[in-house]
Amino acid sequence: MAGRLKSAGLIAAFLVIFFPFLTVAEDLNFSLIPAEVHIDNLPPGEVAEFELTIHNKDDLAHNFTIATFPPPEDERREGSTEFPDGSWISFSSPTIEVGPNSQANVMVTVAIPQEQKWAGEDWETWLGVTAESSDLLGLKLHVRLLVSTSGIRFSAGFIVGIAAAIVLLGYAGYHYFKRRTKPE
Amino acid sequence: MRVVITSIVIAIILALAVSLPALAQESGTITITMTGLSEISISLDKTQWPLGTVAPNTEYETSPPIEWCTLTVQGNCNVNTFIVGEDAKWVSDPPAYKWTLSSDGTNGEHIYGLWFRISGDTARGYVPITKTQNEFWPYSGGSASSLAPEDTKQFGLRLLTPTYFFSGRQMQTQITISAVAA
Numbered sequence: 544m545a546g547r548l549k550s551a552g553l554i555a556a557f558l559v560i561f562f563p564f565l566t567v568a569e570d571l572n573f574s575l576i577p578a579e580v581h582i583d584n585l586p587p588g589e590v591a592e593f594e595l596t597i598h599n600k601d602d603l604a605h606n607f608t609i610a611t612f613p614p615p616e617d618e619r620r621e622g623s624t625e626f627p628d629g630s631w632i633s634f635s636s637p638t639i640e641v642g643p644n645s646q647a648n649v650m651v652t653v654a655i656p657q658e659q660k661w662a663g664e665d666w667e668t669w670l671g672v673t674a675e676s677s678d679l680l681g682l683k684l685h686v687r688l689l690v691s692t693s694g695i696r697f698s699a700g701f702i703v704g705i706a707a708a709i710v711l712l713g714y715a716g717y718h719y720f721k722r723r724t725k726p727e
Numbered sequence: 728m729r730v731v732i733t734s735i736v737i738a739i740i741l742a743l744a745v746s747l748p749a750l751a752q753e754s755g756t757i758t759i760t761m762t763g764l765s766e767i768s769i770s771l772d773k774t775q776w777p778l779g780t781v782a783p784n785t786e787y788e789t790s791p792p793i794e795w796c797t798l799t800v801q802g803n804c805n806v807n808t809f810i811v812g813e814d815a816k817w818v819s820d821p822p823a824y825k826w827t828l829s830s831d832g833t834n835g836e837h838i839y840g841l842w843f844r845i846s847g848d849t850a851r852g853y854v855p856i857t858k859t860q861n862e863f864w865p866y867s868g869g870s871a872s873s874l875a876p877e878d879t880k881q882f883g884l885r886l887l888t889p890t891y892f893f894s895g896r897q898m899q900t901q902i903t904i905s906a907v908a909a
Binding site: 576583598669685 | 764
């Protein structure tokens with residue numbers, strides 16, 4: 544009898560409450576517009592803005608958080624590379640409460656630093672919107688953001704090319720004028 | 728001397744005349760395109776799994792095992808979906824105690840495993856849920872395509888508790904299912 548009590552006590556000691564004990568079944572449903580945004584021809588140093596609409600389709604209000612998310616390489620659109628710095632993207636409200644069956648807009652601002660090295664690039668990042676919840680299952684939707692910067696990069700090759708062109712043209716011009724001014 | 732200077736000036740003018748139009752072609756109007764104002768949306772018909780008390784080194788499955796929750800694609804665009812888990816935290820004092828989510832579905836002392844299984848997915852069966860975002864549907868190596876509007880996927884979960892843990896503590900975790908336009 545004492546042995547049985549001892550084992551029962553041991554089993555009880557190992558038990559733990561996992562996940563909410565008393566809960567109410569609930570579904571989760573929201574949407575984002577647009578699902579994909581392309582910003583083309585953005586020069587370094589310039590800013591582009593667009594609106595993101597969060598539609599809460601639940602009967603309860605939810606808090607939504609918005610943040611950039613680096614997409615997996617094999618999920619990026621063809622030809623695009625990883626967005627260099629998430630801090631270049633800002634939101635008018637990184638966290639926003641949306642009432643039941645309502646929608647709210649968030650302004651997204653993309654600002655590329657004015658550095659020549661960011662010219663002529665094609666980047667992709669995702670904007671992840673999460674419905675805050677303490678439930679076991681959570682939902683997150685991503686907006687694809689593709690940014691193409693304008694301008695060409697002043698690479699070392701480009702500068703060397705211009706210098707070489709000046710030297711060659713100068714040399715040709717020198718000989719041309721020298722021959723023309725040569726006394727007969 | 729005059730010939731040299733004239734030649735260099737003409738050379739610079741010619742080099743710039745060639746390069747400047749090339750530079751000018753690269754600047755233009757910034758355009759922002761929002762592909763047909765597409766709407767992305769998925770819904771889950773269940774978000775909670777009230778397990779109550781659990782024992783160590785024991786497997787628990789949702790009921791029904793693989794048709795417990797239904798994911799439905801809404802909106803008007805096809806989507807690729809992903810799943811990610813996290814460590815389980817002690818509700819009363821999250822920084823003080825946690826169960827680490829294993830990277831392969833196995834368990835250990837204070838280490839637990841989580842799995843999901845999609846109804847009809849006989850190729851993969853139960854798939855571990857890790858702290859790194861992984862494919863939910865479609866998945867690489869499979870022939871399935873992305874989910875279209877109104878498509879549904881039913882799935883279930885499996886929990887493998889740690890071989891040893893501190894008893895009497897209420898633990899909580901979250902599994903996030905995400906979607907992006909395909």
